Amino acid sequence: MDFRFTEEEEAFRKEVRDFIRESLPPDWLGVDPGPEEESREEIYPLALEMWRKLGSKGWIGMSWPKEYGGQGASLMKETILAEELSHRGVPGVDVAQAHGEIILMFGTEEQKQRFLPPITSGEVKYTIGMSEPNAGSDLFALQLRAVEEADCFVLNGQQIWTSGIPHAAWCMLYARTDPDAPKKSLGISVFLVDPKSSGITMRQITQMTGLAPFSEVFYDNVRVPKENLLGEKNGGRAVTMYAFGAERSYGLFVLHNARRYFEQLVQYCK
Ligand SMILES: Cc1cc2nc3c(=O)[nH]c(=O)nc-3n(C[C@H](O)[C@H](O)[C@H](O)COP(=O)(O)OP(=O)(O)OC[C@H]3O[C@@H](n4cnc5c(N)ncnc54)[C@H](O)[C@@H]3O)c2cc1C
Numbered sequence: 001m002d003f004r005f006t007e008e009e010e011a012f013r014k015e016v017r018d019f020i021r022e023s024l025p026p027d028w029l030g031v032d033p034g035p036e037e038e039s040r041e042e043i044y045p046l047a048l049e050m051w052r053k054l055g056s057k058g059w060i061g062m063s064w065p066k067e068y069g070g071q072g073a074s075l076m077k078e079t080i081l082a083e084e085l086s087h088r089g090v091p092g093v094d095v096a097q098a099h100g101e102i103i104l105m106f107g108t109e110e111q112k113q114r115f116l117p118p119i120t121s122g123e124v125k126y127t128i129g130m131s132e133p134n135a136g137s138d139l140f141a142l143q144l145r146a147v148e149e150a151d152c153f154v155l156n157g158q159q160i161w162t163s164g165i166p167h168a169a170w171c172m173l174y175a176r177t178d179p180d181a182p183k184k185s186l187g188i189s190v191f192l193v194d195p196k197s198s199g200i201t202m203r204q205i206t207q208m209t210g211l212a213p214f215s216e217v218f219y220d221n222v223r224v225p226k227e228n229l230l231g232e233k234n235g236g237r238a239v240t241m242y243a244f245g246a247e248r249s250y251g252l253f254v255l256h257n258a259r260r261y262f263e264q265l266v267q268y269c270k
């Protein structure tokens with residue numbers, strides 16, 4: 001097996017490097033992947049601009065089918081892009097791409113048409129609505145309730161550690177739809193919730209660093225249209241397991257982020 005990159009892949013890597021060099025300030029040191037750095041006021045405008053630029057290059061969800069705004073590109077090209085973005089610590093790379101993967105897997109045709117193109121064009125940012133004060137590692141202990149009514153689901157409860165929700169267009173939210181299910185993992189459903197919906201209150205959590213990347217979010221009779229249910233009602237366990245793969249498998253980002261730190265350390269020592 002030949003592990004070398006093809007000429008086309010090497011040319012793509014060069015294109016990405018040139019783009020990054022032209023788009024970032026010459027003295028750019030890089031930011032970590034994740035919400036903390038981007039919550040700095042001086043970085044956020046650049047983060048937003050970079051996300052939009054990546055969208056206009058066709059580099060968000062580039063392996064997705066063309067009918068949803070993707071390029072039908074190879075996984076290898078997407079990997080090269082991720083390597084270069086994380087190595088230079090490009091700000092703005094958003095969890096929306098991971099959420100798009102989940103919508104591709106579980107969404108209806110209408111949901112794919114509605115939610116994916118705004119992601120690939122870099123117009124929207126997403127957030128994850130999973131953690132609660134008593135449901136972290138043990139996510140299936142979550143208590144936020146979603147009660148089905150004629151035309152919607154009504155949410156009541158509290159979440160915490162919701163990253164970047166003040167800037168997010170959508171929150172992929174996990175809620176309990178059947179409190180009597182034989183196993184707690186079986187009574188959960190997933191929704192796409194507009195954070196500007198009536199009944200949502202956010203309280204940003206300021207950390208020791210002075211940054212406030214996370215929020216506590218309170219849901220008080222929030223009405224979510226039925227067409228925003230992702231996957232089957234009470235079928236949230238499958239979505240959750242897939243979501244962990246899509247959202248948390250950013251080891252590549254962490255690895256190349258660490259490579260940048262190592263190179264900067266060597267440079268400093270010299
Ligand atoms: C950078 C960052 C961004 C985040 N963004 C979001 C977000 O956008 N949306 C969101 O919903 N959440 C977010 N979170 C929250 C995150 O998902 C939770 O912190 C995580 O699920 C762990 O939950 P917890 O903090 O309640 O810790 P706990 O579950 O209380 O765990 C605390 C410690 O106990 C250990 N532990 C727990 N259970 C056991 C057990 N049974 N046996 C042995 N050890 C155990 C854990 O390994 C850990 O070391 C974010 C967290 C971070 C750090």
